[in-house]
Amino acid sequence: MSDNDLHISDLRWDRLIGGELDADARSAALAHASACPRCAARLDTVTLESQAFARRPPFESPRPEARRIPWRWSAPIVLAAAAAVFLVARTRPDPASGGGERAKGTGPSLVLEAGPADRLAPVVSGDRVHPGDSIQAGYTAARDGFGAVLARDGSGRAMAYVPSGGDAMIALPAGSMQSFPESTVLDDILGEEDLVVVWCEAAHPLRPLLAELEARAEVTAPAGCTLQRVVLDKRAPRR
């Protein structure tokens, strides 16, 4: 019997605090704690943490009155030469890729999700995707800005997924949980799919960023820009 069998786990304390335990289970857990200093201390700690968390500001869920472009395919889908990854994970600027600049507390949050259209999931570097999977970038920003989604595929070629043409960043109006206006579907070039989501206070030309991405496998954030980089592992198609 391991030590864990002799004591109450955090899961059980969380269930107790969440009101999930029935009366008997609750009594048994509390009775154990009354006779076990280690568990009593742990219950105190978890309870205090719970109370401290309750004093934090309420969760900022997206406001229904806010202008919001629905995720998932309401935005125009661009079937680019590479293409569709659906991105949704809340992310932070990538300090390793140039240290995106942003004003403290006012910068954007970039969101990413990827996978088959019917099973989208948040992604981070190292996650696996397949040809035919879809990608979409999103953001939450307090001010209007401009953006792009850049990519470097397994062959080392850099291209812009968003916008799908031209050298200018697209306008991104301020808002919560907004979608970039275009999505992409991944092509069949396997290997590392290096994605860089860019949000800037002012529009910047894409050509220098793409040239740097292709030559050095990184992008330096221009002034007033925030970058989020995610390197996905693109493997052979699903069977």
Next chain:
Amino acid sequence: MSGVSGRLDVEALYRTYGHSVLRRARQILASEEDASDVVQEIFAGLVARPDQFDGRSSPSTFLYAVTTHACLARLRDRRNRVRLIDEQVRPWITDVDPGSAAARVAVRAVLAQLTDDEARAAVYYHLDGMSHAEISGLMGCSPRHVGNLLGRIESRLSGMKEAS
């Protein structure tokens, strides 16, 4: 946990279980900033896709699984992995109390190098202090399989200790 019109009440989930998500993310990632990001990511994800929680498991069980997945995904990030490995002290410690701080440090440092099943079992056992039975319930496998996973982790840790 549903609100009006049967919709998932994410705010209520956040108030009731947010502390648990934050604590576990902090334990796994050893970073207050990353842990806060995981909390936001998980609950924002529930707002965007409430069907993730289908009510077949308890909210705490669901959030344990989601939190573990989100944190391990972050650890798989190569930069994060390098940072953690560099920051944690070698050699690996294996012959210690599973609930001890030393064991937590050792396990946290190698999570990114374990398979997904091993990493989840390691988190539940060493960081959450769960019994084999609780882990098997969360992972949907037998207690015996949990024992095998934990044995495999110990072997890996021993191998790393010898290699370091």
